[in-house]
Amino acid sequence: MSSLSARLLISVSVLLMFFFGVTIVVLDTAFRSAGEQAQEDILDGHLMALLAAAEVSDAGTLEMPSDLHESRFSNIGSGLYAEMRDEQGNIVWRSRSALSIEMPFGGQPQSGIRLFQNEELADGTPLLTLSLAVQWEIADGEFRPFVFKVAESLDSFNAQIAQFRRQLFGWFGAVALIMLLSISVLLRRMLRPLRQIENEIGEIEQGKRESLSGRFPTELTGVARNMNLLIDSERARSDRYRVTLDNLAHSLKTPLAAMRALLTHGDSAKFSERYNEQINRMDEIVRYQLRKPAASSADNLLLKLVPVKQEVDRLVDGLRKVYHDKNPTIETQVAAGMRFRGDSGDFLEIAGNLLDNACKWCQQRVRMTIHPPKGSRSGDGGMQLVVSDDGPGIPADATDALLQRGTRLDESTPGHGIGLAVVKEIAESYGGQLVISQSDLGGAEFCVTIPST
Amino acid sequence: MRLLVIEDDATLRESLAAKLGENGFAVEQAADGKEGLYYALEYPIDLAIVDLGLPEMSGLDIIRKVREEGRTYPILILTARDRWEDKVDGLDAGADDYVVKPFHVEEVTARVNALLRRSGGWASSLMTAGPVTLDMSRQELSVNDSIIDLTSFEYKIIEYLMVRAGQVISKTELTERLYDQDFERDSNVIEVFIGRLRKKMDPDNSIKPIETLRGRGYRFALERGQSG
Numbered sequence: 001m002s003s004l005s006a007r008l009l010i011s012v013s014v015l016l017m018f019f020f021g022v023t024i025v026v027l028d029t030a031f032r033s034a035g036e037q038a039q040e041d042i043l044d045g046h047l048m049a050l051l052a053a054a055e056v057s058d059a060g061t062l063e064m065p066s067d068l069h070e071s072r073f074s075n076i077g078s079g080l081y082a083e084m085r086d087e088q089g090n091i092v093w094r095s096r097s098a099l100s101i102e103m104p105f106g107g108q109p110q111s112g113i114r115l116f117q118n119e120e121l122a123d124g125t126p127l128l129t130l131s132l133a134v135q136w137e138i139a140d141g142e143f144r145p146f147v148f149k150v151a152e153s154l155d156s157f158n159a160q161i162a163q164f165r166r167q168l169f170g171w172f173g174a175v176a177l178i179m180l181l182s183i184s185v186l187l188r189r190m191l192r193p194l195r196q197i198e199n200e201i202g203e204i205e206q207g208k209r210e211s212l213s214g215r216f217p218t219e220l221t222g223v224a225r226n227m228n229l230l231i232d233s234e235r236a237r238s239d240r241y242r243v244t245l246d247n248l249a250h251s252l253k254t255p256l257a258a259m260r261a262l263l264t265h266g267d268s269a270k271f272s273e274r275y276n277e278q279i280n281r282m283d284e285i286v287r288y289q290l291r292k293p294a295a296s297s298a299d300n301l302l303l304k305l306v307p308v309k310q311e312v313d314r315l316v317d318g319l320r321k322v323y324h325d326k327n328p329t330i331e332t333q334v335a336a337g338m339r340f341r342g343d344s345g346d347f348l349e350i351a352g353n354l355l356d357n358a359c360k361w362c363q364q365r366v367r368m369t370i371h372p373p374k375g376s377r378s379g380d381g382g383m384q385l386v387v388s389d390d391g392p393g394i395p396a397d398a399t400d401a402l403l404q405r406g407t408r409l410d411e412s413t414p415g416h417g418i419g420l421a422v423v424k425e426i427a428e429s430y431g432g433q434l435v436i437s438q439s440d441l442g443g444a445e446f447c448v449t450i451p452s453t
Numbered sequence: 454m455r456l457l458v459i460e461d462d463a464t465l466r467e468s469l470a471a472k473l474g475e476n477g478f479a480v481e482q483a484a485d486g487k488e489g490l491y492y493a494l495e496y497p498i499d500l501a502i503v504d505l506g507l508p509e510m511s512g513l514d515i516i517r518k519v520r521e522e523g524r525t526y527p528i529l530i531l532t533a534r535d536r537w538e539d540k541v542d543g544l545d546a547g548a549d550d551y552v553v554k555p556f557h558v559e560e561v562t563a564r565v566n567a568l569l570r571r572s573g574g575w576a577s578s579l580m581t582a583g584p585v586t587l588d589m590s591r592q593e594l595s596v597n598d599s600i601i602d603l604t605s606f607e608y609k610i611i612e613y614l615m616v617r618a619g620q621v622i623s624k625t626e627l628t629e630r631l632y633d634q635d636f637e638r639d640s641n642v643i644e645v646f647i648g649r650l651r652k653k654m655d656p657d658n659s660i661k662p663i664e665t666l667r668g669r670g671y672r673f674a675l676e677r678g679q680s681g
Binding site (some may be wrong): 279283287290291311314315317318321322324325327344345348349351352353356 | 535536537538540541544545548549550551553555567571576577578
C-alpha cells in the first residue's frame with residue numbers, strides 16, 4: 001500500500017469493525033438475556049395465579065374455574081397456553097387457548113422445582129415453557145401429584161429481538177460511516193503540507209522556485225530544512241563542477257594554441273622536446289582539475305564516516321608494493337575508532353599524496369599518525385593527520401611557494417607540487433589547513449588538520 | 454620474456470608493444486578485457502600490463518580473476534584515473550605497480566624491468582652475480598666490467614636465466630617465453646645459443662655461468678652478489 005491515507009482508512013475500518021462488532025455482540029447478549037429473564041418472570045406469575053385458582057372438587061379432582069384472571073388463556077391462538085396433567089401424564093385440564101394445539105410433553109420436572117424449557121409446537125412455533133410438579137392435598141392427608149405447565153409463544157419476543165438488532169446495526173453502521181468520512185476529510189487536511197512539499201519540489205525541478213518555502217507544520221520543518229540543505233549543496237556541487245570544467249577547458253586552450261603554433265613554424269631540432277613540454281603541461285592541468293576535492297564540509301548531508309584505519313591499511317599495503325625496492329619503514333598510528341567525516345576518495349587523496357611524497361624523499365623512515373583534533377573525540381569526524389620523514393626536508397622560505405604551485409595553474413611551471421596543492425585544497429574545502437614544518441625524524445613534516453563539524 | 458599488453462587504444466597498444474619488442478620482450482596483445490583474460494590465464498606470461506578502463510571486462514576484474522586463479526606474475530596497471538582511490542583499488546586487487554596516462558614509454562619499460570627483476574628476487578636495478586653484471590635498462594651484460602657483445606636473442610636468454618638465477622629452466626620454457634608467437638620452434642636452436650653464450654661470457658671456461666642439467670634444462674649457477 002503506497003498511500004498513507006489508504007493505509008490509515010483501512011486500519012481504522014478494521015479497528016471500527018472489531019470494536020463495533022464486540023459492542024454489538026455484548027449489547028445483543030445483554031438485551032436478550034434481560035428479555036428472557038422478564039419472560040420467565042411473567043410465566044412464573046401466570047403459574048402462581050393458576051395454582052391459586054385451582055380448587056379441589058367434590059369428586060376429589062382438581063378443577064379450574066372457567067374464567068381465569070388472564071383473558072389470554074381463554075382466547076384461542078393467543079400464544080399463552082396452560083395445562084395440567086396427573087401422575088400418569090394424562091391431561092386433566094387445559095386452557096381454552098390450548099384446545100386446538102398439542103403442547104409438547106417435554107422433560108418432566110422434579111417435585112417442587114421449576115423447570116424452564118425452550119420447546120416447539122408441532123408447527124414449529126418456538127415456546128418457552130415452565131413446568132412445576134406439585135403434591136396436592138385432595139382430602140385430609142391424601143396427596144396426589146400433578147404437573148402444571150404454562151407456555152408462552154416466543155414469536156413476539158423474537159420479533160422484538162430482531163427489531164432491536166436491526167436498529168443496532170443501523171445506528172452503528174451510520175456512526176462508522178460518518179467516522180470514516182470525517183477521518184478521510186481530516187486526512188486530506190493533514191496531508192496537505194506533504195502535497196505542498198511535493199508541489200514545491202516540482203516547481204524547483206521546473207526552475208520556478210529556488211528552495212522550499214518553509215511554511216510547514218513543526219513535524220515537517222526538519223524535513224523541509226534538510227531538503228533545502230540538500231538542494232543547496234547539490235547546487236553548490238554542480239556549480240563547482242561547472243567552474244572546474246570551465247577552468248579545464250580554458251586552461252587547455254593555451255597549450256593547444258602553442259602546439260598548433262609549433263606545427264606551423266616548428267624548429268625541427270627542438271620540435272619534439274617543445275611538443276612534449278606542451279603535452280606535460282596539458283597533463284598537469286587535467287591531473288590537477290580531476291584531483292580536486294570531491295566533497296566539501298558544506299555538503300553536510302552527503303558525507304559519510306570513513307573508517308580511517310581500514311583505508312590507511314589499504315594505502316600502506318599498496319605503497320609497500322610500489323616502493324618495494326626502496327623498502328622504507330612505514331610506521332602508522334591511528335587512534336582507535338578513528339572516523340573521518342567526508343569522501344573516502346578525498347581522504348585517500350590527502351593520505352596518499354603525503355605518504356607517497358614521504359616515501360619518495362625519505363632515507364628510510366616514514367611515519368604517519370592520525371588522531372582527532374584537539375578537543376574532539378575519534379568518532380566526531382575531524383582529524384589531525386601528520387606525515388613525517390627523515391629526508392632532506394623543506395626550507396622554511398620554500399614552503400609558501402610550494403603550496404602556491406598549482407593553485408594558479410595557468411601561470412605556474414608544470415611538474416612540481418601538484419600533490420601538495422591538491423592536499424591543501426582538499427583540506428581547505430573541509431574547513432581545515434595544511435602546515436609544513438620540520439620533523440623530529442630530520443625531514444619534513446606535513447600536518448593536515450580538519451575540524452569536527 | 455613474454456609480456457601481455459591489454460589496452461583498448463590501438464595506437465597506444467601497438468607503440469607500447471613495439472617499444473617493448475625493441476627491448477627484447479616477446480609481446481602478446483589484447484584489445485579487450487575478455488580476450489585479455491584469456492591470454493592472461495592460458496599463455497605462459499612473465500608479466501602483464503593491464504589498462505584499467507577496458508571494454509567487455511574491467512582491468513580490476515581481470516587482475517582479481519588472475520590472482521584468484523593463482524597466477525603470481527607481476528601486473529602493471531595503466532590508468533587514466535589519477536586519484537589515489539583508483540590506484541589503491543588497483544594495488545589492492547593484486548597489481549604490483551601503476552603508471553598514470555599519459556606516460557612516456559620509457560617509464561613503462563623501466564617499471565617492467567624493475568618488476569621482472571623483483572619477481573626473480575633481485576632488489577637492485579643492477580643484477581650482479583660474481584663477475585657477471587646485467588643491466589636490464591640498458592640491456593647490457595658485462596663480465597669483469599667489460600661489456601659483452603650479444604645478439605638480441607642471446608641477450609634474451611641470459612636475461613631470462615639470470616633473473617631466475619638458481620632456478621632450473623627447461624628448454625621448453627625458454628622456447629615458450631622467448632620466441633614470438635608464430636616463430637618456428639626448435640629446441641636445438643636453444644642449445645646452439647647457450648653454447649655461443651658460454652663462449653662469449655667465459656672464453657677460457659673459468660667462471661662457468663650456465664650449468665646444464667641433463668634432461669631438465671639450464672641454470673644460471675653463479676651466486677647472487679651482495680645487492681641481490
